[in-house]
Amino acid sequence: MILVTGGLGFIGSHTVQALVDMGEECVLVQRSKTEPPAYLAGAKVAVEQADITDLPTLLDVGERHEVTGIVHLAGSMPWPPDPDRPVEATRKALGGLLNVMQAARDWGVRRVGVASTIGVYSGLTDQGALHEDMPLPMTSFHPIPAFKKIGELLGGHLADATGVEVVNYRISATWGPRDPHGALFFAAPELVHAAARGTEPDLSALPAPAHAEDSIDLCYVKDTARAIALLQLADRLNHRTYNVASGRATSNAEVIAAIRKAVPDARIGLPTGGSGPRTHLDITRLQRDTGFRPAYDVERAAADYITWLRAGNER
Incomplete structure (x- = not known):
């Protein structure tokens, strides 16, 4: 049985579906009391309400379920920031990751995947392509990547110290059903939502104005989830860190063209221009070790996402 922290979240719920599709049973650990999405109804899934920062409660889950692997997707960072208690928030965030590793050791888990x-x-x-073995800058523009770098280093230390295999998933920009973020870092989710509701997109939350030629490695959430499931279930992995991505750069112009195939009158135009290098994540390592290939190009992804929203789903 695979334990998935954050298993009822955006990427988590799709990862559970992918694991179930591959024949696995899952136990979902979620801090808040939340009902599973309809597409998990009837699946071999148990839901446990537990906060990973509470070690006894987390360890108690292992008393009721035979956990053989862990996919850690719950956020181990102080987000949103707590300006009044930054030290306590940091201690709690990192404590969650340490508790997951403690549970893995106590339960005899073979592999822990960490987002x-x-x-x-x-x-x-x-x-061009960004490879897993590239030296990373010590600085960070945002708390999320800062704590992910810290998590990768801690995971490496704990893997060596405990003998538990730790696998890092460097997840690219992910979009699709149940996305709670909207236009937080990139435009695609809000462009789809605007087309589905027949309005102009609100991109005011982006860190910079969006342009048609802006690009990013954009991966549909169902592909992201399947890649994570493959990494968790592979008999053997040859590396500790994997890019989980589409393996190509997708521009806003391509997203807009794909959306307009499904919604021809969508009011989602963007000004021409763009900034920054055109890069993508190299997924050679992921492909060689798991056989992963993206199933959703931008057109199929946009059509699937719009269909989901027009079926009455809010996000």
Whole structure:
């Protein structure tokens, strides 16, 4: 049985579905009391309400379920920031990751997968493919990639110290059903939502104005989830860190064109221009060790996402 922290979240719920599709049973650990999405109804899934920062409660889950692997997708960072208690928030965030590793050791778990992010590459000036073995800048533009870098280093230390295999997932920009973020870092989710509801997109939350030629490695959430499931279930992995991505750069112009195939009258135009290098995550390592290939190009992804939203789902 695979334990998935954050298993009812955006990427987590799709990862559970992918694991179930591959024949696994899952136990989902979620801090808040939340009902599983409809697409998990009837699946071999148990839901436990537990805060990973509470070690006794987390360890108690292992008393009721035979956990053989862990996919740690719950956020181990102080987000959103707590300006009044920054030290306590940091201690609690990192404590959650340490508790997951403690549980893995106590339960005799073979492999723990830990979510990292494409954001760890921020600051590199390279064009083209970004590889897992590239030296990363010590600085960070945002708390999330800062704590993901810390998590990767801690995970490496704990893997060596405990003998538990730790695998880092450097997850690219992910979009699709149940995305709670909207236009937080990139435009695609809000462009789809605007097309589905027949309005103009609100991109005011982006860190910079969006342009048609802006690009990022954009991966549909169902592909992201399947890649994570494959990494968890592989008999053997040859590396500690894997890019989880589409393996190509997708521009806003391509997203807009794909959306307009499904919604021809969508009011989602963006000004021409763009900034920054055109980069993507190299997924050669992921492909060689798991056989992963993206199933959703941008057109199929946009159509699937719009269908989901138009079926009455809010996000």
